[in-house]
Every structure is written in structure tokens, then in C-alpha cells.
Amino acid sequence: MSARYLSRFKFVILLLILIAGGLLAGCSRDTGTEPAAPIAVDRPNDESADVPAVNEPLVQMLPTPAASLSPPPSPTPAPTMTGDPVRAAIVATQTAAANPPTPPISASTPAPSLMSEPMPTPSGVYSWTLKVPILMYHYISEPPPDADVYRVDLSVAPESFRQQMAYLKDNGYTPIDFYDLSTAIVAQTELPEKPILLTFDDGYLDSYEVVYPVFQEYGFKGTFFIITEFVDSEREGYMTWPMIEEMAQAGQRIESHSRTHPDLATKSRDGLIWEILGAQETLAAHVGYRPRYFCYPGGTYNEETIQVLQELDYWGAVTTENGSWHGFNDRFEWRRVRMRNTTTIEEFQRLIDLEGAISGKKPG
Numbered sequence: 230m231s232a233r234y235l236s237r238f239k240f241v242i243l244l245l246i247l248i249a250g251g252l253l254a255g256c257s258r259d260t261g262t263e264p265a266a267p268i269a270v271d272r273p274n275d276e277s278a279d280v281p282a283v284n285e286p287l288v289q290m291l292p293t294p295a296a297s298l299s300p301p302p303s304p305t306p307a308p309t310m311t312g313d314p315v316r317a318a319i320v321a322t323q324t325a326a327a328n329p330p331t332p333p334i335s336a337s338t339p340a341p342s343l344m345s346e347p348m349p350t351p352s353g354v355y356s357w358t359l360k361v362p363i364l365m366y367h368y369i370s371e372p373p374p375d376a377d378v379y380r381v382d383l384s385v386a387p388e389s390f391r392q393q394m395a396y397l398k399d400n401g402y403t404p405i406d407f408y409d410l411s412t413a414i415v416a417q418t419e420l421p422e423k424p425i426l427l428t429f430d431d432g433y434l435d436s437y438e439v440v441y442p443v444f445q446e447y448g449f450k451g452t453f454f455i456i457t458e459f460v461d462s463e464r465e466g467y468m469t470w471p472m473i474e475e476m477a478q479a480g481q482r483i484e485s486h487s488r489t490h491p492d493l494a495t496k497s498r499d500g501l502i503w504e505i506l507g508a509q510e511t512l513a514a515h516v517g518y519r520p521r522y523f524c525y526p527g528g529t530y531n532e533e534t535i536q537v538l539q540e541l542d543y544w545g546a547v548t549t550e551n552g553s554w555h556g557f558n559d560r561f562e563w564r565r566v567r568m569r570n571t572t573t574i575e576e577f578q579r580l581i582d583l584e585g586a587i588s589g590k591k592p593g
């Protein structure tokens with residue numbers, strides 16, 4: 230081989246090396262911009278292990294992207310409402326009424342800031358099953374004289390209700406909401422020592438007239454499941470949108486109970502979407518956040534109902550079945566504790582005491 234051919238050969242080799250180097254550099258750049266693989270976090274089962282604060286490491290810790298999630302509810306009134314002086318006066322009154330009663334929270338539970346942070350997407354990879362009573366109320370009023378047995382059974386007398394709430398207050402219970410519960414289940418954040426969830430189905434007028442003032446006095450928060458068409462049509466005996474909006478601004482949680490309260494187990498897929506998505510969008514327009522929790526009307530549902538709820542980014546749903554353990558896998562079938570007309574204060578204490586295992590938890 231002549232020297233000329235040899236140098237041309239060297240040149241070709243050099244060129245090949247340069248091209249290969251460039252390709253490799255390109256590859257490594259690509260790798261750098263790819264989404265990070267889910268980070269497996271080895272969570273010890275030891276309950277005393279240090280649980281990270283919700284608002285920073287959590288988002289990186291959970292493997293599911295949160296991009297599709299809109300911000301969770303904020304109890305702060307929307308600033309756009311302050312333009313009109315009349316409106317401003319209403320907002321000022323509501324804000325004054327709303328802010329003082331901050332529910333007592335244990336030092337390790339950053340509940341208020343939680344609501345302004347992106348909600349961790351339930352991953353189910355690391356989760357607890359928690360024993361937290363979810364009380365199910367309907368009417369908080371005396372039933373009318375002609376009421377049938379069902380109506381009577383669904384009615385708790387205002388005096389009994391006040392007695393029950395006073396018992397919770399005096400005995401160190403802290404009402405939480407479903408956002409707190411989900412976060413505790415999937416992210417293993419600590420709940421207050423005696424957590425309890427107070428739910429009110431159907432959006433009756435007494436939720437505003439009886440329950441809300443008691444909650445403001447005690448700094449309690451409840452979850453109110455609303456049937457949106459009943460409110461749209463201003464049905465007698467139900468709350469109005471201004472009442473519901475005021476409660477939402479005061480930190481009460483407004484969640485979905487469908488548009489018309491049908492038997493969802495008999496609905497077609499389109500019918501389910503109309504009922505479930507419709508209610509969610511209507512509520513979002515009124516309360517300023519997208520409700521993530523659902524209450525099955527009449528307690529009826531099937532696999533397709535759950536499927537549609539998941540597709541519409543709901544995070545959980547409650548039934549009318551009895552029970553108090555709640556985990557990630559059964560999040561669309563969380564059970565509740567029924568409050569009846571005949572529930573005495575002694576029975577109330579027994580129902581929420583749960584054999585002394587309040588705030589019990591087990592991996593699962």
C-alpha cells in the first residue's frame with residue numbers, strides 16, 4: 230500500500246471515529262431529556278419511620294405524573310370576586326367568618342398547605358389501609374309529621390347532632406376531608422390522632438342552616454355531596470348555589486352526588502358520563518375546584534360506574550355499606566357509618582370508637 234493510500238485510509242478512519250463520537254454524544258443527550266424513570270422508594274414498614282413532609286419530596290417520590298391534575302380546592306375566595314362593592318362586602322363577611330375556625334391539626338399534618346399543593350396521584354404502590362370512621366348523615370332536622378319510615382330514619386334531630394359534634398370536640402376528634410384521607414393512604418402522611426370524616430348526602434337546606442353554623446363554631450370541616458340539577462332547578466328544601474359557594478369558600482368540601490340522583494347501575498355509558506361528568510363540571514364552575522370524590526346515589530353502582538369515575542379523574546367514592554377501613558384498592562367503594570334517627574349518644578360513642586383502634590393502620 231502506498232503512503233498516499235495509507236493517509237487517505239487514516240483520513241477515512243478519523244472521519245468514522247468523528248461520526249461515531251457525534252452519534253454517541255447525541256444519544257447521551259437524548260437520554261438526558263427522557264422523562265425520569267419512576268423512582269422506587271423503599272419505604273420501611275416501620276410506622277415510626279420519618280414520614281416526609283407533603284409539600285416537597287412527595288411529588289418526586291410518587292411514580293405517576295401529575296401533569297393532568299388541576300390544583301386541588303382552595304378555601305380562599307377568588308380574587309376576581311372583589312371587583313363589585315356589594316360582592317366585596319359579601320366576600321369580606323364570608324372571609325371573616327371563614328378564617329378563624331381552623332381545625333386543630335397535629336404538628337405533622339400540613340393540612341392547609343396541602344390544599345394549595347398538587348395532589349399526589351394515588352399510586353397504590355406504597356399505601357396504608359386506615360381505620361377512619363366516615364359518618365353518613367342526610368337530614369339534620371325533625372322529620373315532617375307525614376314522613377315515612379325511611380325519611381324518619383334518615384333524619385337526625387338538630388339537638389342530637391349538636392350533642393354528637395360537641396362530643397367530637399370535647400374528646401379530641403379532628404374532622405378531616407377525603408383529600409386528607411387519600412394523601413394519608415397513598416403517601417403515608419400522618420393524620421391527626423382521632424381523625425373522622427363527616428359526610429352529608431343530597432345537599433339539604435339544613436346542611437346550611439344547622440350543620441354549617443355548628444362547623445363554623447367548632448372549626449370543623451365536612452363533606453357535602455350535592456345533586457347539581459336539584460340546585461339548578463332551585464328545588465325546595467335544598468341548598469342554593471350562593472349557600473354552597475359560601476360554604477366552599479369557608480373551607481367546607483363540596484363533592485359530587487350526580488346530576489339527578491338516579492340508579493347508576495341501570496345507566497348506559499353515555500348516561501353515566503352525563504350524570505357524573507355533568508355534575509363535576511357544574512360543581513367546578515361554582516366552587517372553584519374540580520370535585521374528586523363521588524357518592525353513589527342510593528348506594529347503587531356497578532363496575533362500569535367505577536370505570537367511568539376513574540376515566541373522569543375521580544379519586545374515590547363512598548357507598549352506603551357499613552365499614553371503617555379504607556385503602557387504595559377499595560377507594561371507589563369506601564364504606565361509611567350510618568347515622569340514624571335513633572342513634573343515641575352512647576351508640577355514637579361506640580360507633581366512632583371502633584374498638585379503640587382509631588387511626589389504626591396496616592400496610593395494604
Ligand SMILES: [Zn+2]
Pocket residue numbers: 430431486490525526527
Ligand atoms: Zn342521596
